[in-house]
Amino acid sequence: MNSTALLNADLHCHSTVSDGTLSPEALAARAAANGVELWALTDHDEIGGIARARAAAHAAGMAFLSGVEVSVTFAGETVHIVGLGFDENDPGLRHGLESTRGGxxxxxxxxxxxxxxxxxxxxxxxxxxxxxxxxxxxxxxxxxxxxxxxxxxxxxxxxxxxxADGKPGFVPHRWASLGDAVRWIRDAGGVAVIAHPGRYHRFDATKEYALFCEFRDHGGRGVEVVTGSHTAAEYGKYADMAIEFGLAASRGSDFHSPAESRTDLGRLPILPGQLTPVWSLLQERIEPPPAARAAA
CATH class of the missing domain: 1.10.150.650 (DNA polymerase; domain 1)
Known part of the structure; x- marks a missing residue:
């Protein structure tokens, strides 16, 4: 598989298993129709849709990575960490996600x-x-x-x-710690990625820097640069931060619904060329479709 930044990889989206409106099968079909070559389903704190997503991705001719988006509390705010390419049967990961869903x-x-x-x-x-x-x-x-x-x-x-915070229906929830989330993903053989850092608007520059430092120190290895939650200016900002912190760059639409999402599956710009794509760290974990395996 081509491991360059030109690959149409979409490594962040959600199904009805968490808060999306399409099934894993419908998401896979939509991604394939939009030209996605490498796909991951990253439901919130839940890996119950991975087997269905894998089967649908392979049936549609796409390569596949296991995925999840873990909810984390950092500096009093909710942050999301995407895990990619892990063993979904790892007991530590499964127990951690179960505890995160509680409450x-x-x-x-x-x-x-x-x-x-x-x-x-x-x-x-x-x-x-x-x-x-x-x-x-x-x-x-x-x-x-x-x-x-x-x-x-x-x-x-x-x-x-x-x-939103401070509004009538907002109730805070204490999620996993940053260190725990990264450790669960890492110990299961995967790569941890900071999801859509541009969305954490309550972080000033100091808190954002602390997030990146602690994430890297815990063993995190990637950051979403090109995502449906970022502006074009933020693509550049987080490309620079990926280089500064020695992190690989990820790409994902954060697609939830045809009616609600800003960006469709597979429709993002390519990663800036100077970055290391996160999938280059995961070559041994990428699962090609059966036809590609047979031809190899």
Whole structure:
């Protein structure tokens, strides 16, 4: 497989197993139709869709990497770490993700109670209608319900008005530590990647620098540079930070839904050429489709 930055790799997206609206099979078909050559499904704190995603990717002729997006608390904020190319049967990883998922229902019920105080009733039951996996109920599911009842026009407006820090429906949750998340991924044979660093708007330059330093010190090896959550200017900023910290660069749309996502699967610009693509660190973990294996 071509390991250069020109490869159309999409290594960040979500299915109905967490907070996406398409099944793993539908995501794989969409990715293949958009020219994706290397694909990973990275559901939030959950690896239950990997086997389905692998089978669908190979059926569609795509190479595949196992993936997950782990929720982390760092400096009082929620940060996401993508894991790629790990053994999904590793007991340490599975136990860690299970512990991270714990507590979501209690948090969701608190969110519903807070939303009821501002006139949005039945939010817990309403959010559940959008949940493929009840263990992973999230703010995104609440946002879809709030749009359904007409309180907001789209999910972006919901987050601005109700679900961001300091708004009526926001309830914090303490996730995994940065060190734990990186260790789970690393010990399972994978590579840890900082997801969409440009989204952590509450971090000043000092906190962002600390995140990169501690991530690297724990054994993290990559950062998303080209992602649907970044602007063109942020592509350049995080390309520079990847070089400064000696990190490989990843590329992923962060696709959740045809109706909600800014960028479709496989439609991102290529990685800047001076960077080391994260998939060059994972050549032995990339799973080619059966036809490619037979021809090798």
């Amino acid at each position: 979501r229902e209690g948090r969701a019920r608190e969110m519903a109670a807070e939303l009821a105080k501002v006139g949005i009733h039945g939010a817990f039951e309403g959010a559940l209608k959008y949940v493929g996996n009840p263990d992973l109920i999230s703010r995104t599911h609440f946002a879809r319900y709030i749009v359904e009842v007409g309180a907001c026009s789209d999910t972006a407006e919901v987050f601005r008005k109700y679900l």
